[in-house]
Amino acid sequence: MARAWVYGDNIDTDALAPGHTLVMPLDEMASHCLEALDPTFAGEVKPGDVFVAGENMGMGSAREVAPSALKHLGVSVVLAKSFARIFYRNAFNVGLPVFFFPQADEIHMGDDLIVDILTGKVHNLTTDKTYHVTPLPPHLAGIIRDGGLIPHLKKKLIKQ
Amino acid sequence: MALTLVQKILARAAGRDSVSPGDIVTAQVDLLMAHDSSGPRRWMPHLEALGAPLKDPNKIVIVTDHFVPAVDPQSAAILKTTRDFVKSQGIQHFYDMQGISHIVLPEHGFLKPGMFVCGGDSHSPTGGAFGCYIAGFGYTDMVAIAVTGETWVQVPETIRVNWSGAFGAGVAAKDVMLFLCRELGMDNSFKVVEFGGDMVRAMDMAERMVLTNMAAELGCDTGLIEPDETTLIHIKAHGGAVDGDALSWRSDAGAPYTALHHFDASALEPHVAAPHSPANSAPVTEHSGQSVDQCYIGACTGAKLSDLHMVAEVLKGRCVSPQTRLLVAPASTKTTAAAAADGTLEILTAAGAILLPTGCGACAGMGAGVLADGEICIASINRNFKGRMGHANSQVYLASPYTVAASALAGRIADPRDVL
Ligand code: SF4
Numbered sequence: 001m002a003r004a005w006v007y008g009d010n011i012d013t014d015a016l017a018p019g020h021t022l023v024m025p026l027d028e029m030a031s032h033c034l035e036a037l038d039p040t041f042a043g044e045v046k047p048g049d050v051f052v053a054g055e056n057m058g059m060g061s062a063r064e065v066a067p068s069a070l071k072h073l074g075v076s077v078v079l080a081k082s083f084a085r086i087f088y089r090n091a092f093n094v095g096l097p098v099f100f101f102p103q104a105d106e107i108h109m110g111d112d113l114i115v116d117i118l119t120g121k122v123h124n125l126t127t128d129k130t131y132h133v134t135p136l137p138p139h140l141a142g143i144i145r146d147g148g149l150i151p152h153l154k155k156k157l158i159k160q
Numbered sequence: 161m162a163l164t165l166v167q168k169i170l171a172r173a174a175g176r177d178s179v180s181p182g183d184i185v186t187a188q189v190d191l192l193m194a195h196d197s198s199g200p201r202r203w204m205p206h207l208e209a210l211g212a213p214l215k216d217p218n219k220i221v222i223v224t225d226h227f228v229p230a231v232d233p234q235s236a237a238i239l240k241t242t243r244d245f246v247k248s249q250g251i252q253h254f255y256d257m258q259g260i261s262h263i264v265l266p267e268h269g270f271l272k273p274g275m276f277v278c279g280g281d282s283h284s285p286t287g288g289a290f291g292c293y294i295a296g297f298g299y300t301d302m303v304a305i306a307v308t309g310e311t312w313v314q315v316p317e318t319i320r321v322n323w324s325g326a327f328g329a330g331v332a333a334k335d336v337m338l339f340l341c342r343e344l345g346m347d348n349s350f351k352v353v354e355f356g357g358d359m360v361r362a363m364d365m366a367e368r369m370v371l372t373n374m375a376a377e378l379g380c381d382t383g384l385i386e387p388d389e390t391t392l393i394h395i396k397a398h399g400g401a402v403d404g405d406a407l408s409w410r411s412d413a414g415a416p417y418t419a420l421h422h423f424d425a426s427a428l429e430p431h432v433a434a435p436h437s438p439a440n441s442a443p444v445t446e447h448s449g450q451s452v453d454q455c456y457i458g459a460c461t462g463a464k465l466s467d468l469h470m471v472a473e474v475l476k477g478r479c480v481s482p483q484t485r486l487l488v489a490p491a492s493t494k495t496t497a498a499a500a501a502d503g504t505l506e507i508l509t510a511a512g513a514i515l516l517p518t519g520c521g522a523c524a525g526m527g528a529g530v531l532a533d534g535e536i537c538i539a540s541i542n543r544n545f546k547g548r549m550g551h552a553n554s555q556v557y558l559a560s561p562y563t564v565a566a567s568a569l570a571g572r573i574a575d576p577r578d579v580l
Contacts, residue, residue: 014525014545014546018525019547020526022197023235023238059347061524063298064299085379086282086296090298090300139184148300150210153307
């Protein structure tokens with residue numbers, strides 16, 4: 001069971017990893033995650049929680065520390081109506097699974113969710129509704145299975 | 161089968177006859193670009209974990225632009241890491257404090273039509289003005305590309321935007337993009353935008369690069385402009401080699417565009433995007449009178465020589481209002497040198513503009529010129545997300561260099577058509 005943190009459209013990477021934090025170690029940077037939008041988020045999000053957003057999640061810069069900050073804070077999966085391309089790739093690369101989730105509006109802040117990333121089943125315990133997301137394409141599922149792009153690539157390089 | 165330009169480039173890079181939107185292909189990478197923020201300091205731990213060498217250091221261009229010049233021990237350490245890495249890896253193409261990466265690449269003739277290029281920065285699409293595919297990637301992707309020489313790509317759909325007619329006074333490419341962010345929205349992932357029409361053909365490369373730069377704000381994977389003589393002349397003048405078939409990199413007649421738009425440049429007004437989104441744009445008259453604490457000319461979007469010329473056109477013989485300040489951070493050292501040589505800098509400084517070092521500066525909220533709590537700025541940069549240029553409670557309006565300069569004279573947002 002995990003808590004849903006629900007935000008709107010166009011959550012940008014400056015909000016997830018503000019420019020002034022880019023010199024900081026990840027630990028310190030993550031404590032500023034989303035501070036301009038919701039100053040309580042970084043302090044209260046718990047390991048396993050689910051981040052839910054609307055359209056164009058992660059728009060903005062190429063900074064990979066944006067999904068890294070979410071993962072570092074314990075976010076287990078991101079559900080959004082749509083994603084900015086670079087954020088989408090970066091999330092998988094750091095081992096954070098993200099899914100296209102058109103019904104994001106039906107999830108509310110604080111709902112209890114169970115997300116099974118293997119089967120793609122999302123169960124909202126608060127509303128008792130169940131959803132099925134499109135499973136990950138094989139090249140991305142492989143990256144998540146190995147815990148991110150670097151361990152995935154290392155495995156490949158060793159095989160060669 | 162008729163193909164769009166991006167399909168042709170990806171088919172070539174993937175070693176196929178043709179590709180269709182939605183296909184996932186593995187593309188061979190012709191060139192990589194990384195800067196001090198997303199480059200070596202982030203690559204090194206990954207490279208160590210992989211224990212693998214760079215596949216081809218000659219295909220890598222490294223630029224320092226985000227943390228230059230160093231302002232504290234942390235930024236100095238990031239720059240030192242970058243310099244040490246370049247030396248130890250034998251990377252020849254290194255541009256240290258020479259300008260913003262997206263401007264430095266074409267200044268040195270690196271980009272040419274048909275290339276498949278990966279950049280470690282979201283405004284990499286700037287280079288698409290040269291008819292190549294160049295998109296932004298995070299640093300883990302970049303490390304994997306540096307080691308393997310390839311990456312996966314989902315073939316994007318193409319939005320075609322045609323502009324005809326000519327701009328009125330005080331209107332520039334930046335206004336086109338602020339208008340398009342509102343019209344097309346910022347959620348165009350897994351699509352590219354291709355700009356064309358006689359207005360785009362009439363533009364020089366500097367103006368075309370403003371269009372492709374802000375393809376990033378449209379949320380597009382990249383922006384592209386089909387090459388023509390203007391493109392080839394620019395590449396050759398900057399030391400690049402041009403292949404005989406360079407002009408064949410264009411979309412076929414009847415190519416499958418996912419959307420096709422036509423706009424009339426002569427009807428376009430100077431635009432301003434209010435906080436906190438580039439899509440929050442309207443004709444300048446809607447915001448005229450808004451007071452501004454700072455006016456900023458900078459970034460890969462709005463501080464090239466042609467941008468400084470626009471500022472000079474407005475400022476010549478006039479003075480910046482004591483109610484505000486005008487900061488200018490030229491996009492490259494070549495820009496500064498050219499602006500010094502042709503008298504532009506003299507006009508700017510005589511009007512009271514304050515010259516800052518070349519680099520990303522305040523655009524990324526970390527260099528000289530960041531904003532305090534509650535301050536309001538009008539800037540020629542490309543994005544104005546909350547907290548972008550400094551304090552989380554500062555506000556940024558986006559506009560063309562003409563409009564920023566006119567606002568500097570008035571101390572409040574002003575219409576450049578009134579002073580030109
Ligand atoms: S100038 Fe601004 S937008 Fe351009 S690369 Fe630098 S930080 Fe990014």
